[in-house]
Amino acid sequence: MISHFLNLEWKQFFRSASFGKNVGIKILMAFFAIIILINFLFLGAGGFFILKKEFPDKDPFVLVNQFMIFMVISDLIFRYLMQKIPVMDIKPMLALPIKKNKLVNYVLTKSVFSFFNFGSLVLYIPFAIVLIMEGYTVAGVVSWTFFMIMLAVCLNFTNFLINKNNIALGVLVALLGGLWLAFKYELGNVTGFFGDLFYAVYENPLLSIIGVIFAGILYYLNFKQLSNVIYLDGAVKTENQEVNTSDLSFVDRLGSVAPFIKNDMRLIWRNKRTKTVFLMSFFFLLFGLMFFTMEGYKDKEVMQLYGAIFVTAGFSMNYGQFVPAWDSEHYRMLMTQNLSYRKFLESKWYLMIVMTVILFVLCTPYLYFGIHKYLLIVAGFFFNLGFTPLIMLYMGAFNKKRIELSSGGLTNTQGTSAAQFLVMIPVLVLPIIVYAVVNHFLGFNAAIIAIALIGVVSLLLKNPIMSFIEKKYQEKKYATIHGFKQQD
Amino acid sequence: MIQANNITKKYGKAQVLNIESLEIPKGQSFGLVGNNGAGKTTFFNMLLDLIRPTSGEIINNTVVVNKSEEWKTFTSSFIDESFLIGYLTPDEYFDFIGDLRGMNKADVKSFLSQFDEFFNDEIIGKKKYLRDLSKGNQKKAGIVGAMMGNPKVVILDEPFANLDPTTQIRLKAMIKKLTEDKEITVLVSSHDLTHVTEVCERIVVLDKGNVVKDIATSQETLTELESYFSA
Numbered sequence: 001m002i003s004h005f006l007n008l009e010w011k012q013f014f015r016s017a018s019f020g021k022n023v024g025i026k027i028l029m030a031f032f033a034i035i036i037l038i039n040f041l042f043l044g045a046g047g048f049f050i051l052k053k054e055f056p057d058k059d060p061f062v063l064v065n066q067f068m069i070f071m072v073i074s075d076l077i078f079r080y081l082m083q084k085i086p087v088m089d090i091k092p093m094l095a096l097p098i099k100k101n102k103l104v105n106y107v108l109t110k111s112v113f114s115f116f117n118f119g120s121l122v123l124y125i126p127f128a129i130v131l132i133m134e135g136y137t138v139a140g141v142v143s144w145t146f147f148m149i150m151l152a153v154c155l156n157f158t159n160f161l162i163n164k165n166n167i168a169l170g171v172l173v174a175l176l177g178g179l180w181l182a183f184k185y186e187l188g189n190v191t192g193f194f195g196d197l198f199y200a201v202y203e204n205p206l207l208s209i210i211g212v213i214f215a216g217i218l219y220y221l222n223f224k225q226l227s228n229v230i231y232l233d234g235a236v237k238t239e240n241q242e243v244n245t246s247d248l249s250f251v252d253r254l255g256s257v258a259p260f261i262k263n264d265m266r267l268i269w270r271n272k273r274t275k276t277v278f279l280m281s282f283f284f285l286l287f288g289l290m291f292f293t294m295e296g297y298k299d300k301e302v303m304q305l306y307g308a309i310f311v312t313a314g315f316s317m318n319y320g321q322f323v324p325a326w327d328s329e330h331y332r333m334l335m336t337q338n339l340s341y342r343k344f345l346e347s348k349w350y351l352m353i354v355m356t357v358i359l360f361v362l363c364t365p366y367l368y369f370g371i372h373k374y375l376l377i378v379a380g381f382f383f384n385l386g387f388t389p390l391i392m393l394y395m396g397a398f399n400k401k402r403i404e405l406s407s408g409g410l411t412n413t414q415g416t417s418a419a420q421f422l423v424m425i426p427v428l429v430l431p432i433i434v435y436a437v438v439n440h441f442l443g444f445n446a447a448i449i450a451i452a453l454i455g456v457v458s459l460l461l462k463n464p465i466m467s468f469i470e471k472k473y474q475e476k477k478y479a480t481i482h483g484f485k486q487q488d
Numbered sequence: 489m490i491q492a493n494n495i496t497k498k499y500g501k502a503q504v505l506n507i508e509s510l511e512i513p514k515g516q517s518f519g520l521v522g523n524n525g526a527g528k529t530t531f532f533n534m535l536l537d538l539i540r541p542t543s544g545e546i547i548n549n550t551v552v553v554n555k556s557e558e559w560k561t562f563t564s565s566f567i568d569e570s571f572l573i574g575y576l577t578p579d580e581y582f583d584f585i586g587d588l589r590g591m592n593k594a595d596v597k598s599f600l601s602q603f604d605e606f607f608n609d610e611i612i613g614k615k616k617y618l619r620d621l622s623k624g625n626q627k628k629a630g631i632v633g634a635m636m637g638n639p640k641v642v643i644l645d646e647p648f649a650n651l652d653p654t655t656q657i658r659l660k661a662m663i664k665k666l667t668e669d670k671e672i673t674v675l676v677s678s679h680d681l682t683h684v685t686e687v688c689e690r691i692v693v694l695d696k697g698n699v700v701k702d703i704a705t706s707q708e709t710l711t712e713l714e715s716y717f718s719a
Contacts, residue, residue, distance in 0.1 A: 338560040
């Protein structure tokens with residue numbers, strides 16, 4: 001039986017959507033995964049020395065133990081928000097001749113090997129190695145590390161017990177906040193107390209058994225809870241999304257594009273991935289802060305310009321680069337309806353324009369960094385108003401990768417292909433070149449005017465350019481329909 | 489109304505459709521049957537200009553479908569659930585289709601009111617997105633969507649699949665009513681021989697992309713089809 005389950009795991013992993021992706025994406029994702037891993041390793045291994053340097057008069061290991069309680073509670077909150085028990089995986093097996101106990105054990109065992117627990121392994125093991133090298137007793141460090149790993153498993157199971165219980169979340173947040181305040185205002189010796197608890201495991205290796213006992217108890221509690229709810233109307237239930245309908249009739253004033261705009265607004269708000277993109281565009285506002293203040297960036301004009309363009313480009317770039325794939329699931333239906341590509345594309349264009357204006361207004365606080373920087377932002381705004389949406393729509397004609405809206409948020413990379421990276425080039429490179437050339441010959445003012453001018457000219461030429469784009473979409477129609485049908 | 493001339497579709501060497509000539513007169517209720525892979529959906533997709541024929545052309549009311557998009561003004565269809573916009577509620581979906589077909593909100597409302605019975609109070613005004621409806625209810629919404637805006641040609645791929653018995657009977661009545669005045673041409677494909685012989689006045693059997701039978705429906709048609717498919 002176990003070999004069956006392992007076999008399924010193996011296939012699930014290697015046949016998952018992310019493995020079907022093309023090589024470029026795989027390499028990119030592997031690259032990011034390695035970076036994250038290295039960061040953790042570095043933090044684990046280097047943490048000791050960083051603490052030693054920052055607090056030379058304290059024992060770094062004691063320090064880590066003292067603040068461990070905050071780590072533990074934050075970890076639990078993070079898990080509460082992100083980690084779900086992988087119970088849906090057993091749905092196809094419910095009707096097969098497998099004992100329920102086995103299924104529950106399978107789900108629970110599987111959850112132990114989740115990414116969330118793996119993270120602590122990567123963090124604590126290098127830290128432990130450094131501890132041993134620094135002369136801490138081997139037995140103590142090993143049992144401490146073992147205890148930490150058991151603690152991660154305990155948190156794993158605790159999370160499933162309190163899952164979907166908002167009161168529990170409230171208690172956790174209050175606890176974290178309360179302990180922090182107590183520490184801050186020195187009400188009682190919070191760090192000392194919990195520090196001693198964790199340090200005791202190091203001093204007395206046998207205490208690490210407690211971790212195993214707790215993990216066992218929690219496993220048992222989960223087992224009991226889960227055994228009772230493995231039903232299609234219990235834990236193994238597909239969740240229906242709560243409907244939120246809002247009156248969008250104010251859009252009707254826009255005339256014949258209105259129905260499409262209404263759809264696009266609903267599209268953005270009712271799907272995880274598009275919502276992420278939408279919220280992401282506000283996150284892009286912070287790029288200015290980063291490029292204007294960080295050492296090494298703040299004196300480089302090119303970086304300043306990047307910052308100025310990014311702040312208002314967030315929505316157009318993130319949303320625009322996947323037009324028309326957002327509609328890939330029902331693209332065939334749209335193609336049989338009495339609608340013109342023009343209206344369909346124009347509604348996306350309107351959205352990008354409106355969002356660019358909103359983002360620009362939100363940029364007003366950047367005046368704080370002086371008129372010079374603000375003018376850069378203004379130039380970037382005009383560029384993003386005229387040029388960026390049109391180039392995004394144009395590149396969209398070559399977009400043939402399906403996106404399934406209902407799945408995933410941040411980690412969903414469906415629909416990503418080399419085209420998405422290509423599309424960034426004109427937006428990021430063109431202004432830099434123009435700026436460099438014009439600034440060299442005519443100075444700063446002329447340079448930013450030139451950048452703004454690209455946008456203004458594109459805006460004035462919008463109608464002929466749109467007609468051209470529309471034709472491209474029509475040419476690519478069959479290939480697009482075919483591409484959007486391929487599920488990965 | 490619809491005229492297919494020498495249409496073929498090839499994927500590499502495999503030929504999936506090969507129809508020399510097929511004419512569907514105005515107001516006919518036309519049924520398409522055939523086993524999986526016979527080319528039914530391919531034919532419908534071609535009629536809707538969703539895939540291009542390798543050769544030949546389809547003319548829908550004097551419009552060559554892959555040359556002009558005029559046919560969209562009088563043709564409507566429901567092929568499968570991907571023709572629904574999953575993140576909309578049924579109400580919003582109907583409003584959207586209505587908008588595209590020149591109906592205002594009041595038009596849509598009065599149009600939908602005649603389907604109250606068909607919807608069985610499970611579609612309209614319910615706080616659910618289309619993607620969360622059951623297969624049968626999705627189908628109901630899609631079929632009714634395909635009847636909006638006075639189309640001259642209605643294309644339904646497997647409309648009976650996934651529907652409950654009551655709804656199947658109601659749908660049959662609806663299709664019959666559509667073609668009553670000989671104004672609307674209805675094309676239906678089905679795996680259910682009983683339904684299709686009941687609703688359609690003409691039945692064409694496809695096999696591996698070829699027309700193998702073209703029958704004007706009569707008393708004996710069902711037996712004829714059954715003996716063909718059991719052979």
